[in-house]
Structures are given as structure tokens and as C-alpha cells.
Amino acid sequence: MDASTSVETHHDPHAHGAEHDHHELGWWRKYIFSTDHKVIGIQYGLCGLVFLFFGFCLMMLMRWQLAYPGQALPVIGKWLPHIFGPGSMPDGKMTPDFYNSLGAMHGTIMIFAGVVPLAFAAFGNFVVPLQIGAPDMTFPKVNAASFWAFAVGGVIMMISFFVPGGAAKSGWTSYTPLAAFSDTGPGHNPVFNGQTLWLIGFIFLISSSLLGAINFITTIIQLRAKGLTWMRLPFFVWAQFVTAFLLLLAFPPLEAAIVMQLMDRVAHTSFFLPAGLVVNGAPVDISGGGSPLLWQHLFWFLGHPEVYVLILPAFGIVAEILANNSRKPLWGYKSLVFSVLVIGFLSFIVWAHHMWMTGMGTAVSAFFQTTTLLISIPSVIILSAFFISLWGGSIRFTVPMLFATAFLPMFGIGGLTGIPLAFNSADLYLHDTYYIIAHFHYIVAPGTIFGLFAGIYYWFPKATGRKMNDFWGKVHFWPTLICMNVIFLPMFLQGMAGMHRRWYDGGQGWAVSNEHTIWGLTGFQWNQPISWAAWIMGLAQIPFIINFFWSIRHGEKVNDNPWEATTLEWTAPSPPPHGNFIHTPVAYRGPYEYSLPGSERDYTMQNEPVEPAERTRRKPPAEPVVV
Amino acid sequence: MEIPYTISTRPDTGLWNAKIGIWLFLASEVMLFGGLFSAYIFLRIDSAPGMWPHGLLNVPVGTMNTAILIMSSVTVVLAWASLKMRRYRAYWWYMLVTILCGVIFLTVKLVYEWPQKFEHFGAYIKPEALGKYEKYLGNERRAEKGMEPRIEITGHLHSQNSKEYEVALDPVNAEPDNPVMDRPHFFPLPVTDKIATIEKEDVQRATMFLPTHNAYFASYFTITGLHGMHVLGGVLVFIYMWLPVSKRLYQRNPEHLANRVEVSGLFWHFVDLIWIFVFPLFYLL
Numbered sequence: 001m002d003a004s005t006s007v008e009t010h011h012d013p014h015a016h017g018a019e020h021d022h023h024e025l026g027w028w029r030k031y032i033f034s035t036d037h038k039v040i041g042i043q044y045g046l047c048g049l050v051f052l053f054f055g056f057c058l059m060m061l062m063r064w065q066l067a068y069p070g071q072a073l074p075v076i077g078k079w080l081p082h083i084f085g086p087g088s089m090p091d092g093k094m095t096p097d098f099y100n101s102l103g104a105m106h107g108t109i110m111i112f113a114g115v116v117p118l119a120f121a122a123f124g125n126f127v128v129p130l131q132i133g134a135p136d137m138t139f140p141k142v143n144a145a146s147f148w149a150f151a152v153g154g155v156i157m158m159i160s161f162f163v164p165g166g167a168a169k170s171g172w173t174s175y176t177p178l179a180a181f182s183d184t185g186p187g188h189n190p191v192f193n194g195q196t197l198w199l200i201g202f203i204f205l206i207s208s209s210l211l212g213a214i215n216f217i218t219t220i221i222q223l224r225a226k227g228l229t230w231m232r233l234p235f236f237v238w239a240q241f242v243t244a245f246l247l248l249l250a251f252p253p254l255e256a257a258i259v260m261q262l263m264d265r266v267a268h269t270s271f272f273l274p275a276g277l278v279v280n281g282a283p284v285d286i287s288g289g290g291s292p293l294l295w296q297h298l299f300w301f302l303g304h305p306e307v308y309v310l311i312l313p314a315f316g317i318v319a320e321i322l323a324n325n326s327r328k329p330l331w332g333y334k335s336l337v338f339s340v341l342v343i344g345f346l347s348f349i350v351w352a353h354h355m356w357m358t359g360m361g362t363a364v365s366a367f368f369q370t371t372t373l374l375i376s377i378p379s380v381i382i383l384s385a386f387f388i389s390l391w392g393g394s395i396r397f398t399v400p401m402l403f404a405t406a407f408l409p410m411f412g413i414g415g416l417t418g419i420p421l422a423f424n425s426a427d428l429y430l431h432d433t434y435y436i437i438a439h440f441h442y443i444v445a446p447g448t449i450f451g452l453f454a455g456i457y458y459w460f461p462k463a464t465g466r467k468m469n470d471f472w473g474k475v476h477f478w479p480t481l482i483c484m485n486v487i488f489l490p491m492f493l494q495g496m497a498g499m500h501r502r503w504y505d506g507g508q509g510w511a512v513s514n515e516h517t518i519w520g521l522t523g524f525q526w527n528q529p530i531s532w533a534a535w536i537m538g539l540a541q542i543p544f545i546i547n548f549f550w551s552i553r554h555g556e557k558v559n560d561n562p563w564e565a566t567t568l569e570w571t572a573p574s575p576p577p578h579g580n581f582i583h584t585p586v587a588y589r590g591p592y593e594y595s596l597p598g599s600e601r602d603y604t605m606q607n608e609p610v611e612p613a614e615r616t617r618r619k620p621p622a623e624p625v626v627v
Numbered sequence: 628m629e630i631p632y633t634i635s636t637r638p639d640t641g642l643w644n645a646k647i648g649i650w651l652f653l654a655s656e657v658m659l660f661g662g663l664f665s666a667y668i669f670l671r672i673d674s675a676p677g678m679w680p681h682g683l684l685n686v687p688v689g690t691m692n693t694a695i696l697i698m699s700s701v702t703v704v705l706a707w708a709s710l711k712m713r714r715y716r717a718y719w720w721y722m723l724v725t726i727l728c729g730v731i732f733l734t735v736k737l738v739y740e741w742p743q744k745f746e747h748f749g750a751y752i753k754p755e756a757l758g759k760y761e762k763y764l765g766n767e768r769r770a771e772k773g774m775e776p777r778i779e780i781t782g783h784l785h786s787q788n789s790k791e792y793e794v795a796l797d798p799v800n801a802e803p804d805n806p807v808m809d810r811p812h813f814f815p816l817p818v819t820d821k822i823a824t825i826e827k828e829d830v831q832r833a834t835m836f837l838p839t840h841n842a843y844f845a846s847y848f849t850i851t852g853l854h855g856m857h858v859l860g861g862v863l864v865f866i867y868m869w870l871p872v873s874k875r876l877y878q879r880n881p882e883h884l885a886n887r888v889e890v891s892g893l894f895w896h897f898v899d900l901i902w903i904f905v906f907p908l909f910y911l912l
Contacts, residue, residue: 135628138644214651222632222644248655256662260849267838269845271666275675287832289678289842294669298662579628 107172133225239316314451326393414442435495682811765803
């Protein structure tokens, strides 16, 4: 019965919008409480971008305190206490508690409310069904539930800034026992306090990604178009497929840990609390018998796969854009696919490399050291394949391509600087320094976020039918690229000089850093150029924001396939109507048939049948050519 | 617009959508309860001698609840099979039995088992005062036999003042040297009328059997609570499928309802399976 109705809705070839649908949906159902994967994708995308910018603002505030510790923040410092309460920045000077809140919430919001919703949920929702030729996700209502769970989680995280005592302040990792006792005691509500709301918000965020992950995997398995076999899937779909598995299986142990920490805080259990704890000079009335290390294990069991949740969608986006703009097939498609699968598997057995400092013993360390080094192999395969894909291509430096090519060296730096951290002995020195900050930010900031920008510029025409402005795209790209490096490159040096990542005064009080200079500046003095670069980078996002909203209505109108790409999403109208395709697509070939020899155009789309002439052209020459 | 393969199977995978979806969901649930059970193992291995209690739960009641859940797993399969044979009447009855089983399970848990714990009292004695309460603990004999020491006195809190607790003792503390008390009992023994007086300054920590009492009860209430919420979720879904609204779906497309019952039945079996782990971990071992 489903087949017959699906043909019915698509039989009108002139349908270019949802307007013709028999049951017209109201504005609320169409744009707010929608079950259409494209609308949900865009909702996720806008929310994710807002959270990313908000998280970045938190960091810009922290950068003031790091560069000019103890000084009053001009202008903004006057009205911030009116927003975040008098305890945040009295007279414009940041309190240590507020600094810790900003740090913890920067990490939490950037990762769980910014990058994951944008990279996985937004791009996955909008692009994956289109790329596999599906009319929607398999479970549209579950999809909507996923978005609304995310929205509730995000709102709870935001509310936590405004409760007495402020937002969570035990780091984004919320290590116990610190996290079990922060935001408790006089002046704090037993439930509506920063850390407890952080935990409750997380339960919603985890539920959201669980629902999303189930939907993605099922959609990719069940709704691939006819002829779209596994090895014909665009690499982006593979990346999302593996990402979904990571979210599906790695998040629940953290949810278990979060439930237990919630019990520790609300029901006063001792899951993560050893006996004999003394807080503020007084012994705590708890049973004890818990294990702080248990939290770390459960947290990093999610935490490490999460790193790949952040990076794999960006790999996928970059792969699509590289192939499209170098006008040649992606090099080593099969090795890319197997690499991404191997990464997915290995990412589950490397987590304890975040815990070298806990002294787990040599045998355990040796195991995790080995797996950590192993996982660099597929990562290097992927990056190498991307570089080789550029070789001999006729590259079009469009704005998405600028971001995608910049991704390669930036991710390379981030990845290679991680290798010293994989070694137990080297990490003991570098642990919790700015070196770590620089390392993982090179992966997620100029890495993943460049991938996301690339994706936004690339698929914007599909979502709106218009292109974003090229000139302003470049004005966005170049300062962002330069600032990213000015921000994070010196941090490697600061870290190697021994600067700790959680110092509230930016290392000012640390005598040793002020004796040694790095390129003429002490470790602490480097905070100033870094901070200025961060604030300039904030300004550099303005062209993007204006370009984004302006182009929705006023951008250059383009056809359905403006980039001359090959994958199925470009066969749908722009923007695609409810149900996506006018004719149910059929795939006849692989995803990256660029510059096919003997073909008229330099791209052949997946839904173009293989001509008999093409078959003969593809045959190897009958006789060996003798030179 | 209709999503393909919601009811019929996709030829190359041989599955309809929700069947993949529920298995993925269950995989995720395995990881969720896996996290909790591994915490249980971690805490139990780490616990100090005498800190991990044994034999505090009511085994016959737990056994009955286990039997009830297993029976409901059978009836839900029969309900599904009845739908496949297009016998709605039988389906309706089997589903009703399934729902009732779930409700009985939850009632036993929430009305009987949990409140009974909330009324039970336990006082951990400070190490230096253990000798003073030897007559309730029997540690000399236990040390001879190579058993781990008793450091807790349990029973019903009779009364307390600022200096001391008066506790109607559990049999294990009333006759600590009786060899019968060395092992937990299948049938729980009632609290005796022997009253012990425990001075508060000798007590390390004393509470009712709440989650905060020790690591055992923390994990017991957390895991059974989360399991109970899963049972409740299953019951609510089954009630929806049993109500007249689902009869209309049956009349329109019986296969669709059968698929729904199959998917929720898979979830129900999973919830049952979790209980099969919970029961020995907390009641028996």
C-alpha cells in the first residue's frame, strides 16, 4: 500500500514546491513542528550555529581574563553582571567561579549543543536522505522528537547560567568528586543549580542523539534508492553511518554515568565518592565506597568516540567537496570506506589514553597506547587519500573548496600533534597544558568547523535555491584561517613551556614562564596576541552571518546543480519539495564519476544510465601497446 | 508522502524499518545497562570487607516477580501470534494478561519491596567499637571460620534519642553465632523482638535502607528504578495497543498492528532480560 501512495504523490512532474500537496500543512506544522527531514535539518543547523557562536562568545570573555587578568573588561563588563548576576563580573572583573563556569560551558556547548547537532544532525538530516534518494527519514516523527529533545536540553543548559550560583563549573568533563559537591550548600537550590541542570540537560541531549542515530542508520540501510549499493554510497553517507553507530553505542554509558552522578547529587549516594571525603573542612555525610575513576572510565568511554563523532562528518563533507571541485574521482574510495569503519571500531578501545595521569598500571597503559597508535593509521589513510585526490585535478577554488582545502593541513597539524599524547611518558608532561588545548582545537576548530563552513557554503544552494556571496565568503575565510592559526599555534609553545590549561590568571602568577621567552614573549605575554586574534576572528564571522541571512532571499539564483556535482541530491529541485524527488531516483553508477573519458561533460550523475558505448570505452585495450 | 517499507519488507534486507530501529535501540539499551552493571561490578569489587550486604532482599517475592515477567514475555508472543492468525479476540486477552503482569510487577516493586526497605534500619559500627557489640555481630566466630566481618547492625528502628538508637534486631544480629545465619535465607526471617541499644557515638553512619545507605542500595535503587521505568514505558505502549484505537488500525491494516506488537514485544523481552540479570545480581549473589 505504501508503494502505491508514494507513486501517487510524485506523479505530478511540475511539482516544485510543497504547495500542491493534497493536505496543506499550517505554518506551525510546516516550519516549527515539522517532520520533514529538511526542515528538521535546518532547525538543527540554525540552533547549532547559534550555540556555536554563543560558546565562542564565552571563550572570548575568558580570553580577556587570560590576557589581562584582574582588569575590568571595558564596556561589556559593565552590563554583564546584569545578565549573569552580581557574582559573575563585579565591576567588570571576572570572578574565578564565573571563569570556571565559562570554561565548563564553553566545552559543553561547543561539543554537544554546537558541533554534534550541526555536523551530525543538521547535515545528516538535510543531506543524507537526499544523497541516498529517499523521500524522508524512516521515522519522521522520531526525527522531530529528536530535535525537540535537543531543544529542551539546550534550553536547560542555557537556563543553568541564570540559577543562583551560575552554570556548571567543574570542567566539561565534570570529574568527580569535584563535580559531586560543586553548586551545593547554602545559596544553591538542590535541583536548580548549575551542575544538576548540566546533568539533566545532558539526559535530553543524549536522548536526542540516540533517536537521531537510530533514524540515520535505519534510513541508510532501508531507504537507499534502487541501484544505490553500499559501494556506490557517497563517502559522506558512510561517514554519517559510522558516526551514528558511535553515538548509538558510546553515549549510553555516559548516560548511565550521568544518572549515577545525578543520584550522587540528589539522592546523596556514593557512586563516585570514596569514604572519608572532607569538603570545606568538614567531613561529608555519605556512605562512601564509590570510585572517582569509575566516572572517568564511563565519561571517556563516550569521550573518545565523541572525538570521532566530531570529525567524521567533517571528513565526509570535505570528501564531497574535494571530489566536486577537483573534478576527479575521490582517490581510494574503498580504502576511505574501510578506514572510516576501522576508525569507528577502534575508537571504542582507546578511551583510557585520556587517563594516563591516573596511573592505571603499565599493562593497561601499554594496551591503550597500542590501540591509540593503531587508530592513527586509518586517519592517515583518509588524509592521504584526500591529498592525493587533489593531484592532477583541475581545481575550482570556490568558497566551499577554500574551506575544504584549508581543512587538510589544519587537521593534519591537529592529528600529528596528537601522537606525542598517545605515549604515556610524553603525555605525563603535556597533560592538562595548553598543548592539549592546541592539539584538540586544531582538530575541531580549524578542522571540523572549517568542514562545517565548507558544507554550509556547499549545500546552501540546495536548501534555498540561491548561492551565498563569493566575495564575502572569501572575506570570511581568509581572516578566519589566519586568526585560527594565530590563536592555536602559540598554544603548543605555551603548553610545552608548561602552562596549565585551567589557570585563571593565564599563567601570570607562574614565575618560570616569565623567565623564558618564546619568540620574544613569555608564555603569559603570548595570551595577548592570542586573545586579540580570537576577538578579530569573532569580527570575521560577521560577514558570514550577514551573507548567510542575506543570501536566503537575495543571493544569486542558481539551477538545481550549481556545482556540477554527481551525487543524487543534485537531481532534486532546489529547494526540494516535501518528498524530495519528482521522479524516484535510480542509481546506475558510483558517486564520483567526474571527468569520465569520452563523456561530453566533466561530470556524470549517479542517475545517468550507463550507455553501451561507455561499456566498451571502459574495457581495457584488446592488445598491449608496444612502444 | 509515504515512507517505503514501514509495513512491507525491503527485498534486499528482508526487513521493515521499525525492526531495524528497535534492534538498534536495544543495542543502545544494552550499552546503557552495561554501563550500570559495570558500575555494579566496579563498586562491588572495590567495597571494603563487610560493606557489601547479602540476603537483605526478599527472594521469594523476587522469584515471583521474575516468573511474572517471564510469563508476560510468553503472553506477548502469543498476542503477536494471534494477530498474525488474525484472531483479534485472543490478541486482546493475551495483551490484557501482559499488561496486568507488568502492572503487578510494578505494584510489587513500588508498593511492597521498596517501602519495606525504606522502613528497614542499618547502623554501621565504628571499627574501634566493634568489640562492644560483639554479641550482635559474632565476629570472633566469623574470624575463626575465615568469613568476612559483620560491621552493620540491622533491624527496625524502635526509637532513638540524642544519645542512642533502639533497634528491634534482624535474626542475623539477634543470633549472630547461629550457623544458620552464615548464609542468606530463601525465605526471609521476620525481625525479632530482641531490642539492642546502640550508642550514637559508636556509629559510623546509620540510615534507613535508602539509596544513600551504601553502594549496594545505591545501585539497587538506581538499576531497579531505571528498569521499573522501562517496564512502565512498555506497559503504557501495550495499553495503547490494547485500546480501541488500535482495533481501528487492525481493521485497516492488521499487519501494521502485528508489526507494532512485534517491535514492542522485542522491547518487552529486553526488559525481561535485564531483570534476568538484576535478579541474581541483587537478590541471590
